[in-house]
Amino acid sequence: EADIYQTPRYLVIGTGKKITLECSQTMGHDKMYWYQQDPGMELHLIHYSYGVNSTEKGDLSSESTVSRIRTEHFPLTLESARPSHTSQYLCASIGQGAGEQYFGPGTRLTVT
Amino acid sequence: AQSVAQPEDQVNVAEGNPLTVKCTYSVSGNPYLFWYVQYPNRGLQFLLKYITGDNLVKGSYGFEAEFNKSQTSFHLKKPSALVSDSALYFCAVEPSGSARQLTFGSGTQLTVLP
Numbered sequence: 001e002a003d004i005y006q007t008p009r010y011l012v013i014g015t016g017k018k019i020t021l022e023c024s025q026t027m028g029h030d031k032m033y034w035y036q037q038d039p040g041m042e043l044h045l046i047h048y049s050y051g052v053n054s055t056e057k058g059d060l061s062s063e064s065t066v067s068r069i070r071t072e073h074f075p076l077t078l079e080s081a082r083p084s085h086t087s088q089y090l091c092a093s094i095g096q097g098a099g100e101q102y103f104g105p106g107t108r109l110t111v112t
Numbered sequence: 113a114q115s116v117a118q119p120e121d122q123v124n125v126a127e128g129n130p131l132t133v134k135c136t137y138s139v140s141g142n143p144y145l146f147w148y149v150q151y152p153n154r155g156l157q158f159l160l161k162y163i164t165g166d167n168l169v170k171g172s173y174g175f176e177a178e179f180n181k182s183q184t185s186f187h188l189k190k191p192s193a194l195v196s197d198s199a200l201y202f203c204a205v206e207p208s209g210s211a212r213q214l215t216f217g218s219g220t221q222l223t224v225l226p
Contacts, residue, residue: 006155031212033213033214041150041200041218041219041221042216042218042219043156043202043216043219045213045214048213058213090155090156092155092156094212100146100158100161101146101156101158101212101214102158103148103155103156103157104155105154105155106153106154106155108153
């Protein structure tokens, strides 16, 4: 198991609420990623970071925002949740060299 | 732009039989190629990768994959399937010079029947 953690694992929340999905890794990886996995199971990159104070949007447009104040921490925030945000959110990280991305267990979000 | 195709949404195979999960890609340069597996309500687990060198790559749990540059394919294989191999499998490509971003295929659900 990789040392990358996501909380909460499951979240059911009403429309309009603000939520933050947490992602932390203890491997000292500089690059971190957020993916959205839709019900059809396809994975789409929504945000990434190459280091502290570096964040970029991914291929899939998302209403979420991210921050990277510490190397180990990469939270994702939805200011006003909508049913269309219902999905699984996966966090990943990678270190230096030609390695693979390590994935967290995911947060399954349901917005009612 | 790069793309990854997994032409089969579903693959069924009997336990003990060989399995193949197909993946083709379209990308310029010399990409890195990966296979990941996802069990229900879990994140993705790394299986194997091709970076350079030998075209046959061996990975976790007895899986292997063959890189074929001329056919731009990276099919996942296992000589003898187990019921516990039933899961969702993703192929991914990391184009050279992409600053470590992955493009995933749409996934293939593998079901191994007892």
